[in-house]
Amino acid sequence: MAAKIVAQKFGGTSVATPESRQRVVAHIRRTLDEGYRPVVVVSAMGRRGAPYATDTLLDLIHAQGEPVDGRDEDLIFHCGEVISVAIMSHLLKLAGVRSVGLTGWQARIYTDGHWRRAKIVRIDSSRILRHVEQGEVPVIAGGQGATPDEGEITILGRGASDTSGVAVGVAVGAEKVEIYSDVPGVAIADPRVIPAARYLRRIRYRSMYEIGIYGARVMHPGAVLIAQQGGTPIVARSTFADSPGTLIGDVEDETRLVGIPILAGVDLLTVPGGTRWNITREALFDRFAAVGMRGAEGDALVVAVAPNWRAEVEESLRAEGLGVSRVVSDVSLVSLVGEPGFIAESFARAQAVAGELGIPVLFAERAEIRSTFAVPSSEASRLATAFYETFAA
8 A cells, every 4th residue: 555645835934943844843843653654844944033034145156246146046945945955864864764855956856947936847756765765755845946957056935845745745746744833723814914813714716816916924825726727735734742733625715704914015006907917816926926907997907916026027128019007015905705695795894894994995805705995015014904904793
């Protein structure tokens, strides 16, 4: 009988300290004791300020002068995950667990070669599976790969270790992918904004993708799409607790309202005729970390994009013969995600809630399973809290 495989991805906070790294080792040992063969993907250790965190490494290269070449940025970007791999593979060996550390290239994760936001085009799982069959735990660097021809190191983008973890899980035929972080699952709202926000036991792929691209940071949206395409369930869990987490898969949403995400600090671009722009919503997010919404009049498109990606969005628009008629900066999107009936029923009430608080709504859109309200960034947390109290408490 073939070994049952579980892919496990551990985020930056999970590998940030000696204590948290021992918790990772304990999770892997538990998985082995349960009869599974783990395939592990890790992020870089910690957050900005920690010596080997991705942001610390990027600050180092950007401090030397601008602009930074994309290839050079990807080279330094990938170092944080490689350090994590070496440390975690070593700790597993010290704990009596046979392991092997692999970079994205060594794991044969092949990408399309775009700097900063590459896409996985293929994973040759033969080496990973060989290590599994030999009784070793592969520990793989997240968020990175290499071109199949020249072996150029490329990065999949911010937060894309989730994408690596799920893509590797699908490629090796894992029964599930466990995504470990510092929160016990998927909450209806960001617990840093609303500490009382309730955690969900289950959420369907489509809803999880929607809350991801509109700002929820618990999981990279690209990972959700890959899991859905591969038919592989995801479990979002905490490294620091034994709670069962949130199941993301081919399931029914637990509640009518499943998310109140905030996409903070974006520029809002109005593009007349923008619906003629030859790009899908998924590609818009993949290429520019941007989201598009339909304007209230005609075929105008409203694009929300981080300021550092705005120039590339405008360049792509110009290539299609389109331009930007209006820009509003320092905007945040606050959305409601849930069942179509709930979205239809709640749209007017949500606008009224903003009005009662004196919060100006710069743009509003109602889609099938989402409504979105663009407001000044200084008001986003207040509006999200009011939405939670009105619709979820």
